[in-house]
Amino acid sequence: MSEPLLQVRSIFRNFGALRANDDVSLDVQVGEIVGLIGPNGAGKSTFFNIIAGALAPTRGQILFEGRDVTALVPANRCRLGIARTFQVVRSFDSMSVIDNIVVGSLLRNHDARTARHMACEVLEFVELEARADTPAGDLTSPEKRRLELARALATRPKLLLLDEVMAGLTPTEALRGIALVKRIRETGVAIIMVEHVMEIVMPLVDRIVVLDLGKIIASGSAAEITTDPLVVAAYLGDSIRA
Template structure:
């Protein structure tokens, strides 16, 4: 895949005696959605931290949009088009939803009025224009998750790393939020998503990757991967 947007080759990361990421390789094409699953402690968020620049790998290389970024800082990666959400959603308090989305937009746009109109437009594209003037303190968890996605999109990413954007939601809220993933892809954004809700990953992913103890134990077509004996064992073994 010479034209891949993201190319990861054998990245590793250790913390003391623990290998958090053990030689992961990945090729991600433009406008592809790859779902990453695995039991707790599998290395999923550590892998995202390597991709976003919060961690520097001990070995291996990361190439994004034709440029090697293995040791590049998070701000540079964000400017290049690597966007990210976090497991714990922390909107800016004392501000409305539109103002929250305006913060990253103001990095690109000099005027407040232009940033505001773009923020409202973005909320409209994501189907939540009614939240624009809502104070963040008044939002439900599901709404905060959507605002987090909107803020990440405001950085104009080419690649969006979604870290458990469905975590903590009930089944009704998952049904409401899940279409956001394909809406984002339809905007031309490539997506890597970590998720515990396997059925959700199956629904939206083009490919699935399963991590266990920092290593890839299965990758490919989601319906095939989920039936892999190693994957079944990894999940059953994590419920002790």
């Protein structure tokens, strides 16, 4: 097998006395879709933000295409091909929908006109073209999630980090979201998607990684994960508390 696209090696992250990530390692292959799940407080978001560069690990190393990116800020990781969405949607509300995407597509096109052309194509890809000139602040929240995806895609990533993109969507919207992720997958972009709800990731991913209390407790196909006693215990425990 060729070199993995992303190699995360023994990440530790402490918040005071709390160890949010405890020796977490993960390899992602080119074009692979990995689902990262786990109960509340498992350390998913911490791990996600460490890969995106928004948080620094206490210890550990991240290699992207064989290159050490541990010390790079998010902007520089994005240049290398790592793009992300945010758990709480962060659109540029004073700008129009299309301009939001142009911000992303300008990374690969210095000329604003070419960037706009590319942004239009991405906009169609996420089926938001009817809203092109609407201020982003006026979008509904499922639309904002798609806009965020479009913005990230416009930077032409090799690895896309999706942080609970399906959260808060109605079943119909979620289906639409799943279809969109499938289309992104067809383009060959590798994806790490964090989701709280297991049912959403199952049909989409090649592999599921389960975090609990800061450690990876299981990793494998959807079928393997659902029968894993450790996973069942972690999730049942969570649902009883909830």
